[in-house]
Amino acid sequence: MSFRIRAARADDLQHLYEMAKLTGGGFTNLPPDRDALRVKLARSEEAFSRTTQGVEDDLFVLVLENIRTGEVRGTCQIFTQVGQRWPFYSYRIGTLTKHSEELGRTFRAELLNLTNDLEGCSEVGGLFLHPNERAGGLGLLLARSRYLFIRAHRARFAERVLAELRGIIDEGGGSPFWDGVAGRFFGMSFQEADQFNAIHGNQFIADLMPKHPVYIAMLPDTARQVIGLPHPSGRAAMRMLEREGFQYEKYVDIFDGGPTMIAPTDRVRTIESAADAEFTRRGEGGEDMLIATGQLKNFRAAYGKVTRNDDGGISLDAAGAESLGVTVGDTLSYVAR
CATH class of the missing domain: 3.40.630.30 (Gcn5-related N-acetyltransferase (GNAT))
Known part of the structure; x- marks a missing residue:
């Protein structure tokens, strides 16, 4: 993409x-x-x-x-x-409750409170x-x-x-x-x-x-x-x-x-589900992920396919790597799409 x-x-x-x-x-x-x-x-x-x-x-x-x-x-x-x-x-939106003993009824009114x-x-x-x-x-x-x-x-x-x-x-x-x-x-x-x-x-x-x-x-x-x-x-x-x-x-x-x-x-x-890993190599296939990298004005995010490697890093498909402009050694945050 x-x-x-x-x-x-x-x-x-x-x-x-x-x-x-x-x-x-x-x-x-x-x-x-x-x-x-x-x-x-x-x-x-x-x-x-x-x-x-x-x-x-x-x-x-x-x-x-x-x-x-x-x-x-x-x-x-x-x-x-x-x-x-x-x-x-x-x-x-709040509720105001009032009760009348004479009528034997309870009234509840909804209010808009600034x-x-x-x-x-x-x-x-x-x-x-x-x-x-x-x-x-x-x-x-x-x-x-x-x-x-x-x-x-x-x-x-x-x-x-x-x-x-x-x-x-x-x-x-x-x-x-x-x-x-x-x-x-x-x-x-x-x-x-x-x-x-x-x-x-x-x-x-x-x-x-x-x-x-x-x-x-x-x-x-x-x-x-x-x-x-x-x-x-x-x-x-x-x-x-x-x-x-x-x-x-x-x-x-x-x-x-x-x-x-x-x-x-x-x-x-x-925020709770995302993980971080080092981008160690390009790969083919993998799980569809939302991926982000970079800080402040260098922040980028895109979709890509991620494979978790035995070395603790991740592989990213060529299209995802191109969209993000990342190189091997960059830290990526990723979460399931």
Whole structure:
């Protein structure tokens, strides 16, 4: 397979911009705005250049590259610690129970509580695969490469990692959840608020959002029915996250009501199951594996066929070795595909 994951560069801007225009809205981490994307790439370059250890406010942007053509056909992002530049807001679904002796009845109401509970977590997000490449396991390559990157730089990531899934967006690009909740207080459409957030951050949420709990029963049916549901295009991503050990713990996005998935970093399946070995020779055949090598801006990941050798090293097929650009003696991380 002629694809690999690598660190994003400044000259990837046009490719990212063209992909951002295909997202259809509600994709905060990949806005169709050149200046915002340029800032992301500059911030990512700074993160890749920092060699000191410890959890800071870093953003790493990775891209999926066709090594035959040089085209970028997908992207993903990793945030080392959310909630540092500006607060990280979520709605947490809670329950309020009240009992009436006179009526002999107990009432339970579900509430949306505005919270910063998830501040300090790492985040995987910004995953987008070009529509023409949605076959051959490339989406899985993009998603799981993030976990191998975290594993390779574990000291720079938090104890928990989250993933926000895009919520339900209607045919007109609007959000039923936004219209039923926050939109009533902001005087702007979902698309306007989403674009503003992508470019300027969400401090305006802190300034304008009511701090009191919102009773879900008082919301319109259109808003209630989409709380915690992923966009249809994100259902496969939700299943992938669940297979990695992420769980939905009743936190939802404040803009579109999409679910937030959470996992202990060291219990993410790819991180927990991966192993390291020295690349000792090229071979033929072997087990299908996801393989990564290199540190920071030299990080690469790709699919390949691995054979475990008696000397403790591994053999890698020619196509995998070419995709990764590795030579004998390099250390590889690998995990079952």
